Amino acid sequence: MRRYFARKLVTYILTFFVAVTVDWMIPRFMPGDPVSGMLSRMSLEPDAANRMMGYFLGAFGLNHPIWEQYLNFWVALFHGDLGISVWLFPRPVTGIIMDALPYTLALLVPAIVLGWIAGNQFGAYAARRKRLDNTILPIGYILTATPYMWLGILLAWGLGSVLKVLPMSGAYDLSMSPTLTWEFAVSVFTHWLMPFLSLFLVGFGGWAIGMRNMIIYELESDYAHYLEALGAPQGLVRRYAFRNAVLPQVTGLALSLGVIVAGALVTEVVFSYPGLGYLVLQAIQNEDYFLLQGVFLFVIIGVLVANFLIDVAYVVVDPRTRVGMQGESA
Amino acid sequence: MSVHVEAPRGTPGAHGPGPEAVARPGEPVAPGPAAVRQRREVLYFAMRDRRIILGAAVVLFFVLMSIIGPLLDPTDPQAFVGPTGQAPNADFWFGTTTFGQDVFAQFVFGLQATFLVGLLGGGLAAIVGITIGFVAGYRGGVVDEVLSMITNVVLVIPTLAVLVVIAAFLSARGVIIEAAFVGLTSWPWAARAVRAQTFSLRSREFVDLARLSGLSSWRIIFREIAPNMGSYLFMTFILLFGGAILIAATLDFIGLGPTDGISLGLMMNNAVLWSALQLGLWWWFIPPGLGITAIVGALYVMNVGLDEIFNPKLRDM
Amino acid sequence: MSLQVTDLRVYYRTLAGDVKALDGVTFAIADGEIMGLAGESGCGKSTLGKSLTHFDSRMRYIGGEALLDGAPLPVMDSAAMDEFRFKAVSIIPQYAMSAMNPTRKIGRMTADLLRSRGVNAAAMRPEIERRLELVGLERSVLDRYPIELSGGMKQRMVMVISTLLDPSLLIADEITSALDVSTQKAVAETLVGFRDRKLVRSMMVITHDMSILSQIADTITVMYAGKLAEKAPTDRIIGEPSHPYTRLLISSLPEVGVRYADRRLSGIPGSPPPLLDPPVGCRFRMRCPLASAACEQEPPFVQVGQDHSVACWNAE
Secondary structure, three states: OHHHHHHHHHHHHHHHHHHHHHHHHHHHHOOOOHHHHHHHHOOOOHHHHHHHHHHHHHHOOOOOOHHHHHHHHHHHHHOOOOOEOOOOOOOEHHHHHHHHHHHHHHHHHHHHHHHHHHHHHHHHHHOOOHHHHHHHHHHHHHHHHOOHHHHHHHHHHHHHHHOOOOOOOOOOOOOOOOOOOHHHHHHHHHHHHHHHHHHHHHHHHHHHHHHHHHHHHHHOOHHHHHHHHOOOOHHHHHHHHHHHHHHHHHHHHHHHHHHHHHHHHHHHHHHOOOOHHHHHHHHHHOOOHHHHHHHHHHHHHHHHHHHHHHHHHHHHHOHHHHHHHOOOOO | OOOOOOOOOOOOOOOOOOOOOOOOOOOOOOOOHHHHHHHHHHHHHHHHOHHHHHHHHHHHHHHHHHHHHHHHOOOOOOOOOOOOOOOOOOOOOOOEOOOOOEHHHHHHHHHHHHHHHHHHHHHHHHHHHHHHHHHHHHHOHHHHHHHHHHHHHHHHOOHHHHHHHHHHHOOOOOHHHHHHHHHHHOOHHHHHHHHHHHHHHHOOHHHHHHHHOOOOHHHHHHHHHHHHHHHHHHHHHHHHHHHHHHHHHHHHHOOOOOOOOOOHHHHHHHHHHOOHHHHOOHHHHHHHHHHHHHHHHHHHHHHHHHHHHHOHHHOOO | OOEEEEEEEEEEEEOOEEEEEEEEEEEEEOOOOEEEEEOOOOOOHHHHHHHOOOOOOOEEEEEEEEEEOOEEOOOOOHHHHOOOEOOOEEEEOOOHHHOOOOOOOHHHHHHHHHHHOOOOHHHHHHHHHHHHHHHOOOHHHHHOOHHHOOHHHHHHHHHHHHOOOOOOEEEEEOOOOOOOHHHHHHHHHHHHHHHHOOOOOEEEEEOOOHHHHHHHOOEEEEEEOOEEEEEEEHHHHHHOOOOHHHHHHHHOOOOOOOOOOOOOOOOOOOOOOOOOOOOOOOOOHHHOOOOOHHHHOOOOOEEEEOOEEEOOOOOO
């Protein structure tokens, strides 16, 4: 187990280094001088402009030797200083991200968890049950082929514009102020429902299909045949098949995190839901590089942490990893 | 997954390659009778599989549309040619946008861009991923460790975040650049899949035989292993092609696609930006999304059919 | 127990047609008998073993019947067969090395299996341990995962599991094929031990390895291309085979002490006929040195001596 985790940690640390370095390197390899370009676009008062310059000199310290710039960047990073937003000057980037983060998490976490669990259950149940399989399969393929934003668009248009059942934008009714009242909670919920559904459904389709295929594969394995040859009931065979089929699904979850995060981003754009995705869109439109860079680093850290958690979960779920790693002789 | 390997968005699992065809050293690489028979058998079953036929038909339909469409309606997609916000009618088959642009023209030209990016991006990802996977799987040892580490690093990084940062900095972006982005970030899963397959094939007897007969490594890869993986590589490419289309559409949607030209993702971006949802201009955003869903869905379905063809064990009796 | 099989036909449905893997076999196994089932690859012996226990997904029952201790064995009805599986008829499969769930400890898997068949797993534990000792496995094996065991150990574990409920008929399908020679001997002796200790009543040992059968089998049945060629007590088959195929088989076995320079190994030229569209008449006709015009008519499997049946016009 030690070796397993050691390798994973090395990969994550390496990834983090690469990501931060790439992020730091990009402005340097772009044509022209991005910093002054940005500043000139920003018609700031001289006072504000000076403060910006101060940060630039620190983070991109164009007068300092390269290695010092790089170090300064890391130092700032560890102080939680991601710079100051250009678009929402003078708010610090970290603060802006923290405001948007809860909304994104509120979408991502339930959508991932519920989508994975429900998709797996459904897919496993549908496997080898002819009629259910024949309906689930095409639906699943269609769902998993649907771009996240299009499903969001359809839901927003259908339920929001045509049927007018659910609100189409924002996190809560803007006429309300955030208070701990029932109406506010309902408003938050109705605004959350469609973006959540959009993320949930696409993921659900993919997991259901994956699990269905895995179950069929497991039901064709030697141990399944052996149990059947000894007259074991389908319940036992399916139970074993499920436990074994879940393992690659756990690995798959870690691999799909990047895709799901991207999906959450575009879904927020469709619904103007004030999470990180919507933030990214606005940052792009307003050419606020520091905000973009901050969100990028944040997302990277989040994904790495999530990956690590899933790796831990995998060791818990697959008993063989524990045994193999403890050096037992085969 | 299999031999379940992970692919984007819970793709149908991929299994092993088909029957073996042993080549003898010194022999020309012409296919022997076994290989020819295998190919005919593949074609025979391919023609009869509903999924492959349907999937191929859908993709072909859209390809034709992207070619013929612009001939039927050569309007400049960006030009303001008609009354604003019109529903589909005889003049404008897919209606017009809030600026009076021809949605049908946007759609068919957008299809061209979509296919181009899919092909180039998917192709690039295939080349990179397959090469790395092959080398890592065949060589093993230190080479494998290093390549696997690289693969894992690229795999973990949420690619959209990287693309956002890079693309935001390039003031002028073309289809080629977008295809390069997509290709260079979506290859890891293909590399892992190919590596796993190569591993399992490498230890098979016919490879040992070839090695014993003194064939060089490259020739072993090309003549013994690759033909057996041919079907697997083909399916991998199809999945990468579909994935590239999706990624490109996502990039276009948040405004990081090519700076000129039109694409399906960009159509959706504009639609949302200009309140098509609230105004009910469904003809603006339904066709592009439907097109992408149909094409990618058809590719996935085709892949399932091909999987069963190339792997007779999966065929339902 | 006794097994009586009459004209059993089981084909494989393929997209190209029906492969007539088992095309009408009739034989019997007496109480306490160890019958060896031998033949080339593809002759149908594994299919016969599977037909009596658990059909493959591609196998189709076509006709014939089986009687176990006088009562019908419902091979054609999988649901009805469940009652008989494990308890009356059991199998040690060809894939014994991978027959156990890799993510479950062996002891727990066995307990799950027993419970699902309505047997008190806890009560069986001492018996399981006793049997482990019999095959030379330690009790701690039950707390291990299959991956921690060697091939031979897994084989023996599966042997214990399959015979746990003292089946009347045990079918052992190619259980020595993947083992080294000394382990083969140990496994073969264990099999006989099962019968001698009355843990199993009768056995069908399927293998292409005649030497094993000559050691442990009471009778040997030789199959060719989906049909029975000869069945006789072991001594007769090895010493005085009647069917030309059996004779060629026996003579192609290397003898200890005889060197290649002194006497060359003889084989059987040609290969078995394709079973998708088998030839009319005796299926061994094309390779048989004694073939004649009469062989265009399929010879019936008839008794020619005490416990000795042959399917050949030219049998002595």
